Amino acid sequence: MNLISSxxxxxxxxxxxxxxxxxxxxxxxxxxxxxxxxxxxxxYIMQGYRREWMVHFVTRQPRIFDSAILxxxxxxxxxxxxxxxxxIGGGLALIGNTERLLGxxxxxxxxxxxxxxxxxxxxxxxxxxxxxxxxxVWSHRLxxxxxxxxxxxxxxxxxxxxxxxxxxxxxxxxxxARAFNRGLRSIYFALTSxxxxxxxxxxxFAALLTTLFLWRREFSSHSRQVLLQxxxxxxTKGKKDA
Numbered sequence: 614m615n616l617i618s619s620x621x622x623x624x625x626x627x628x629x630x631x632x633x634x635x636x637x638x639x640x641x642x643x644x645x646x647x648x649x650x651x652x653x654x655x656x657y658i659m660q661g662y663r664r665e666w667m668v669h670f671v672t673r674q675p676r677i678f679d680s681a682i683l684x685x686x687x688x689x690x691x692x693x694x695x696x697x698x699x700x701i702g703g704g705l706a707l708i709g710n711t712e713r714l715l716g717x718x719x720x721x722x723x724x725x726x727x728x729x730x731x732x733x734x735x736x737x738x739x740x741x742x743x744x745x746x747x748x749x750v751w752s753h754r755l756x757x758x759x760x761x762x763x764x765x766x767x768x769x770x771x772x773x774x775x776x777x778x779x780x781x782x783x784x785x786x787x788x789x790a791r792a793f794n795r796g797l798r799s800i801y802f803a804l805t806s807x808x809x810x811x812x813x814x815x816x817x818f819a820a821l822l823t824t825l826f827l828w829r830r831e832f833s834s835h836s837r838q839v840l841l842q843x844x845x846x847x848x849t850k851g852k853k854d855a
Contacts, residue, residue, distance in 0.1 A: 627809075646795075666679075686793075693797070745797070
């Protein structure tokens with residue numbers, strides 16, 4: 614069966630559901646990462662706390678506490694990157710086994726669609742997982758850069774290089790956290806895309822539910838209210854507040 618004949622098994626509802634899924638993933642990501650539009654997301658609010666962390670890091674002796682926090686962040690990226698690799702391997706193995714794939718398909722639906730249809734549906738989920746894997750790997754590397762820059766911060770607070778270098782570490786830390794959050798969103802939508810195995814209508818509902826779920830966590834959660842109770846003061850990059 615060629616590609617053209619396989620497309621006949623996908624309806625207009627499939628196209629609309631997939632388009633809505635990808636649009637939701639893209640738009641919610643842009644809104645969460647936006648620094649100009651208000652209200653700001655939890656991810657954006659946390660940037661101020663990360664900069665404040667590096668300011669207090671300068672005078673904290675010893676700095677073992679800070680290295681422990683950064684180590685925990687790197688462990689999180691390692692865990693999710695490993696999980697993504699396992700998921701990619703499992704998905705590719707399922708695609709390569711046509712008989713098992715058809716067995717899984719029959720568990721979800723009564724449609725007698727060919728294996729290529731289910732391969733396409735699983736492949737879309739793997740694309741999200743692969744994107745998440747790349748984001749987690751990059752986040753892990755950025756946190757490693759942050760660790761090196763933090764180690765290069767002079768111990769003497771009066772050194773002219775101290776606070777500018779601490780702020781460099783903060784910006785790298787923020788970039789690493791942004792990549793980590795993007796990886797998590799990819800995992801959320803990868804799980805959502807699996808509902809396409811059931812029906813395009815279920816996929817549409819799941820995509821809407823996932824988008825609302827992310828919106829609530831970033832813009833109307835209790836944790837966001839707590840973070841805004843005593844937010845850190847804005848700081849000029851490379852300078853210490855008077």
